[in-house]
Amino acid sequence: MNLLAVDLGGSHASCALMCDDGIIDSAETVICDNLKLDPALSRIADLFHVLLRRNSIALETFTGMAFSFCGIVDADSRRILSTNGKYPDFETVDLSAWAVAKFNVPLRLENDARAALLGERHGGSARGFDNVVIITLGTGIGGAAMMQGRLVRGKHSQAGCLGGHLTVDYHGRCCKCGNIGCAEAEASSWSLPQLCAAHPNFARSPLSCLPKVTFADLFRFSSSADPCAVDVRDHCLRVWGACAVNGRHADDPGQEIFTVFSLNSAD
Numbered sequence: 647m648n649l650l651a652v653d654l655g656g657s658h659a660s661c662a663l664m665c666d667d668g669i670i671d672s673a674e675t676v677i678c679d680n681l682k683l684d685p686a687l688s689r690i691a692d693l694f695h696v697l698l699r700r701n702s703i704a705l706e707t708f709t710g711m712a713f714s715f716c717g718i719v720d721a722d723s724r725r726i727l728s729t730n731g732k733y734p735d736f737e738t739v740d741l742s743a744w745a746v747a748k749f750n751v752p753l754r755l756e757n758d759a760r761a762a763l764l765g766e767r768h769g770g771s772a773r774g775f776d777n778v779v780i781i782t783l784g785t786g787i788g789g790a791a792m793m794q795g796r797l798v799r800g801k802h803s804q805a806g807c808l809g810g811h812l813t814v815d816y817h818g819r820c821c822k823c824g825n826i827g828c829a830e831a832e833a834s835s836w837s838l839p840q841l842c843a844a845h846p847n848f849a850r851s852p853l854s855c856l857p858k859v860t861f862a863d864l865f866r867f868s869s870s871a872d873p874c875a876v877d878v879r880d881h882c883l884r885v886w887g888a889c890a891v892n893g894r895h896a897d898d899p900g901q902e903i904f905t906v907f908s909l910n911s912a913d
Contacts, residue, residue, distance in 0.1 A: 648703070650711040650749060652690055653758060656732050656785030656836070659686065661693045663701060664712075668769075671697050683726075683733035687741075691748045711745045711753045714761035716786065720803050724755040727803060730786075731822055757807050759788035760797055767792065779806075779893040783861075786810050787830045787889065791897040798897065806897060810834065814888045833885035835861065841881070847874040 649664040654677070662672035673696065675689050698705055717736075718728040726736045745753035756764070763780040766772040772780075776795040782788040789809025791798040798806040810830040811823050818827030819837065831837050839859045842848055851874035852867055853859050864882075867875035893899075 648708045650694060650708050650751065652711065652713045653761070654686065654690070654714070655716045655758065659690050659693070661690060661697060663694075663697050663703065663708075670703070671701050673697055681733070682735040683739045684735055686733065687739070687744055687748075694749070705749060708749065708751055710751050711749060712761070713741060713745075713753055713755050714758040715755060716758050716784070716788070718803050718807060719755050719757050721754070721756050721760075721799075724753060726755075757788070757790065757803075758782065758784075759790040759807055762788075763790040763792055763797070777899040779890075779897050779899045781809055781886070781889050781893060783834065783886070785835050787834050789889070789893060791893070791899070793897070793899075809889050809893055812889070812892050812896075814885050814892075829885050829889050833882035838864065838878070838882075841878050842874060845874045845877060847877075851875060 647666055648670075651662040651664050653660040657677055658674055659677055660672060660674045663670040673693055675693050677686050677689070715726060717726055717730060717732065719726050724742045726733075726739075726741070729736050741755055742753045745751055759780060759782045762782050763772070763778060766780060767775065767778060772778045772792075776792065778792040780790050782790075787810030789807055791806035800806070811821065811825060811828045813825065813827045814829050814832055815827035819831040819840070820826055821828035821831035822836075823830075825831075832841070838861065842851070842853050842859045842864070845851070848854050851872050853863060853872070853874055856863055861882075864875050864879055868879040
């Protein structure tokens with residue numbers, strides 16, 4: 647069985663051609679800040695056609711599309727519910743209709759962290775476990791939980807997914823969600839440049855010469871003992887540790903907990 651797979655984040659979209667044996671081919675495209683969902687989908691469609699041509703595979707051999715999204719979704723209705731400011735036209739876009747119109751396949755939609763958890767359980771670190779917590783790091787911080795082999799969803803599809811919006815410092819930074827001291831505001835890719843700029847030694851740090859600070863930069867310069875990079879790195883590690891502890895306390899996975907920190911190439 648051949649499937650089309652999409653992971654749409656806050657800054658990148660990854661597309662893959664899948665078969666029973668795994669990934670046939672994959673590629674990534676940059677999604678510009680403040681881009682609407684409709685043009686982002688056009689880029690995704692173009693990227694799939696590039697992959698199909700590159701591998702000389704007919705679209706007609708694909709039977710479905712798996713679509714993971716960086717926000718709160720209703721998997722049953724295949725609708726996006728909340729994006730925390732990303733993709734402002736999401737309420738007007740019908741993803742199922744788009745998949746049929748562009749590729750003539752049915753679509754299944756899932757929150758990106760839940761999709762990552764399912765992937766880890768099917769073929770990764772969580773194989774053989776029924777109680778799992780996952781944390782994902784990208785543009786923001788995501789999370790998901792599985793209890794007794796079933797994904798935790800909650801009444802509003804938010805359960806287990808808001809680990810990045812649990813408070814880790816009530817005297818902390820203002821988050822995009824409106825809360826104070828969220829893990830995202832304290833240690834995510836979007837907040838990292840602000841964290842570095844606020845450090846008293848930032849002007850004397852090589853980080854200040856970069857157009858935009860990423861975690862790859864942060865860890866690279868912290869390994870050479872740059873004071874700014876070391877302090878911000880250690881702060882982020884403590885925040886991520888707090889996220890892991892919160893996940894254990896909130897979801898009670900026992901010993902079967904996996905914290906998967908997944909950073910894309912731009913982060």
